[in-house]
Amino acid sequence: MRTGRTRAIGLVLPDLTNPFFPELAQAVENTARSLGLLVCLIDSQGRVDGEADGFALLMQHAVDGIIWCPLGSRLPAYLKNLARPVVLIDRPRPGYAVVHSNYLMGGRLLAQYALRMGHTRVGLLSGPQHLESARQRRDGFVNAFPRSIDIAWEVCVGFDGVLTAEAREALKRRRKATLIVAGNDLIAIGAIRWLSEEGVRVPDEVSVTGFDNIRWTDVVTPRLTTIAQPVGAIGARAVELMQERMSGAKIATRRTIFDVALVERDSVKHLGHRG
Template identity: 45%
Template sequence: MARNDPPQSDRPHNDAGRRATLKEVAKTAGVSLASASYAINGTGSVGEATREHILKVAAQLGYRPNQSAKAMKTGRTGAIGLILPDLTNPFFPSLAQGVIQTARAHGYSVFLTDTEGSPEAEQRSVSLLIDHGVDGVVWFPVADTDTVGKLIGSTPTVVLDRNLPGYDVIQADYAEGGRLAAEHLIEAGHVNIGVISGPHAASSARQRAEAAIAVVRERANLTWHVHNAFTMDLEPSVTAALEARTATAVIAGADLIAIGAMRHIRSMGLSVPDDVSVVGFDDIPWAELHTPALTTIDMPVAEMAAAAVETLVRRMANKAEPRRRVMFNVELVARDSVRRLD
């Protein structure tokens, strides 16, 4: 059989299956070991043409930096951990993408783990990341309790969504989101409004619901208030509330809950928004694609992800700096799931 192998002289000179060394890169490129190191690591003083030559030689030899050796020398692995509670919720892949992109821009890789809403899995995830020597952690806790503080120890950590003491915290103004949802429905003429809040264990879910309920009670009529997990699968108490048909509008604590509510409303032979209006929270990618397109509260996910990584980078550089709590504004996105009453 004919083969199109390159001439022997064009092949890399390191043995097959063996990692090329920086010393071999320097020798093949005809430069000093220091210049080879500067070019590979993007540091030091080396001309641009020389740097390009060295990098080309390194690529031809299949050279890859030895991260384990680098970690032993510097005490850093160049990796951070990202702990999320539920990757089946479209909100979290969007958040993960923002974290990974920002981390990459800062020269870090990301180890991602999904705890599936389990505090026990959360603890195992933290132990695994710490054992792998990550330089820092971005953590979206399952609940409002610090289940992993002793495991994390002195590893720099930034918390998303939950206001846990002792950590840098990145949040959105969830209460403002609840107020905006309620005010939007009331201004559209709705008087009888039901609220489906997220899990009571999450302070962000409580803040959304409590703020919405306060506005409804002041300016309209709260027909019912029930709870549901952050999922489209509805609890019996939620379906019973919807089937009572006492509310012309519903505020849901998350877009997934809102989509589940709209699905159940349709199964009852009713229409959204003609019979029941629905407002969600998060503005996940599905919200705009759903029929009808979901009116919801937009969370600045990309900005929150970037702030989490940038805060972590600062914390890794200076563990003694004061703790930060960053609060992002939210906005109402009006679409087709809310009907204005005459």
Template identity: 35%
Template sequence: MPRNPADKRATLKDLAREAGVSLASASYAVNGNGSVGEQTRAHILEVARRIGYRQNVAARVMKTGRSGNLALVLPDLTNPFFPTLAQALFRSARARGYGMFLIDTEGNENLEHSALSMVSDIGVDGLVWFPIRDKDTSKGVLAHTPVVVLDRTVPGFSAIGIDYLHAGQLAARHLLDAGHRRIGIISGPGDVASMRDRCEGAQALIEAEGELAFRVENAFSVDLEPPVIDALLHGGATAIFAAADVIAIGALRHAHTQGLRVPGDLSILGFDDIPLAEQNVPPLTTIELPVETIAASAIDALLARVEASSPIAAPATTLVTTNLVVRATVGTCD
């Protein structure tokens, strides 16, 4: 029967006794490691829930040196891509028996440094870091923290990246195969290598087989800058590669306000496959960044460093492949 809340806190020994298993099996089950059958693990966890057993984090830290918690530092939760990524990372961490703290740096490098200092101070087991730019703002505070960087190139840190040159070529290939020859590119901020690479990949193929109508730059926002609006309306492109979905959706909305039909008058292809891409009217054709694969790869790489005898090991980079998601914003051009 459930324990009385007034009773003392249930211990691991209490759990082992109530579940009818050894102390080792009880420990393996609640820590998500060791050799214990799945049915036995499920039984132990159910008993733990019933008797109100919760791990003593302080005791675990003293015994193992680990808290069972990770940190996630992201640059901008107003960008719909990042909440989706965060949820995928939470799921992957949870599946491995880890909790995760989230800090949003709001695109501010000073806040980013403060966040990284906080991560070091609270003593999490490891950090997944999506930097604002290709820049190390840690100033050495992460010297003893296992870290995996996402999507950026920061010297000295392991990374999970994308083959962005190929991804950009994938976008251009789809537009060219649809018969478009005058194609424009709306880039995101050019101070990020991953953005430059996807646009360079697209531009190289466009120039090899067609004509680059324009290449302009916009913030990661649905609000378009005046030069982007001018290119959109007067650049003579029949199709546009917008190198982030939020920008593509901004282009779609502006085209609509100007009486342009998408894809009848103008084709638009995005990048990221955020949830709004599918919900948009018309649904956005885009390049998918597979967030579940990115998240699983990041957590696996990070925990390999956490669980290694020497977690601050030589940096390594893992590349994840992208996919084309065909919806309704790219039409054929005669």
């Protein structure tokens, strides 16, 4: 294994327009700098070919390893011939060291909170289900209290927060859902904006929750109730694992999972207890 030739590592992220990822990049860079490592950042812009081009560029610059948040569920063939250590963030794949949050825990926390606030009929704007991170957020919520919470409808959308026609139609009809549980904060913010444009007041007429606790959640109106991921700790741990790999340590299958926390703000109305 090549080690220590450049003291540079690559960081490949899927979408820097999502505020979660710049915050993650900052955490990675801060820790890397403290260890004397240079970070080369690639934004794949949500494109598989952009991801492949980014990997090729990093190889041209002879980085010593790559920290990567993959776009899709399948690992690209070129990864087999990479000859560099790879550490994954957020999206686990078999055989690789990975760092991510406890998404199932986050879903369960939201389900507990929904019941505490009196919401028993819920609409889901789930994230892309080919990603384990999105599936576990959804499953953690749905499986927590299946006899107590009725899923009125579910639509899957991208993590970029762009609402499809199907999603807009579901929000319009709502089918008596009193709470919309979104797969991430961008989806939640997109839903709140669309509902506002349609004259629907959040949380007075319908409540909304997110996931990630990006910085926008505290400045939108209403301020968004969400699940906080420890982004700083995730980024720092990924760099630490990369440093171990670069030193020759065998950690290919190590998995680090961080707990998450509910952040209660203003986007969920208390309906009282229902009998």
